[in-house]
Amino acid sequence: MKKIGILALQGAVREHVQMLEALSCEAVLVKHVKDLAELDALILPGGESTTMRKLLNRYELLAPISVLAQQGLPMFGTCAGLILLAKEVIDYEPHLGVMDVVVARNSYGRQVDSFEIKLDIPAIGDAISAVFIRAPHIVSVGKGIEILAQYDGKIVLARDGHLLGCSFHPELTTDSRILEYFVTSMV
């Protein structure tokens, strides 16, 4: 059974746990450095990236997670998680800084502009439910980064080798195809 950690400082942790368990994976909550031991992959959930960053600093998790990413541990970041992964965040300092993408926060406006759509993602499937909540987007990608989905001219899902990042929240829906893609073809 694949053992997958979920950064559990704040945010949509429960949803990822449920979806992972439905995919027959073991879900491990990560709050401290010791929880990172022996993971096959790590999920960085949606939530507030500024809050997660403060807690990553205070509990000295930032460097250990960056190192694991550099060593090749598969990671999947959704919304705030994408912001944590990105090498560059417009107007803010980067966090883990491991995924070769430039990300802009709150790209679609405030909560009243948050929305849901169906996305066709050639590598994964058609009509995938995507919920965008005060979502970021990927402004540009480095060399060799696979752009998996775009919406309205903006990159919303991309893969940098063992790192997967998306603007929206697959964990809020019952459609587990993106997580399944991560777990089966990247972990």
Added chain:
Amino acid sequence: MKQTGTELVKRGMAEMQKGGVIMDVINAEQAKIAEAAGAVAVMALERVPSDIRKAGGVARMADPRIVEEVMGAVSIPVMAKARIGHIVEARVLEAMGVDYIDESEVLTPADEEYHLLKSDYTVPFVCGCRDLGEAARRIGEGASMLRTKGEPGTGNIVEAVRHIRKVNAQVRKVVGMTEDELMTEAKLLGAPFELLREIKRIGRLPVVNFAAGGVATPADAALMMELGADGVFVGSGIFKSENPEKFARAIVEATTHYKDYKIIADISKELGVPMKGIDIAQLSLNERMQERGW
């Protein structure tokens, strides 16, 4: 096709706040302190609840200039309060682009009979509750998030504890009932029948439920998480304490690490004086904000 303001989009916003702390602030400076401490959102107000108590008179929606100032100061979501049943205050806040509206008993109700029809709005709402009936009525009207009412502005956790225990005990009862018992329970609670069926099916409330109304210390926040709250609102507890920066940071950490008592001990050391509390027994019935709304 792109859809805004759907139930999923509105409830999902609250799901992203789970495990976090939402702090009351009255200006840009406080909002920045809250954000730097790790708040997941701020509530923009003209006065914190304990000052509303002191001031007396009619408490209304904040001056839009204050809300605007706070929205301009931070990148985290900004919430604001409208009076119970005040359609226009709510629409004004929605038009300003506030991320969440609290239809709040902390303000003087505008309507003693009807709450807002929250499903009509694109912006999501949070509402207070003391028991499952009240929680279910608010969800029925379209609330996307709940919080305990507690007793705002008192720095006394006792009412919030009472409310979270009551709601969760009633949810457990509904989950354990057989299908044919639910209609009678719906009648007794004054709760929509379909909602009780949903609660039974999924085993919990369909929206997140935060603690509010009396959180004054890191241990209070952790207690509410222990009792099953999804996150914490802190009203007067931060900016009425001796050292708001330290209190704010400590309450954020205690909420994340609510089962790690060594951490809570560490972060509680030399915090300074918390807000001065009020014994609930000293409040007359008409001073109890939790009695507002139904």
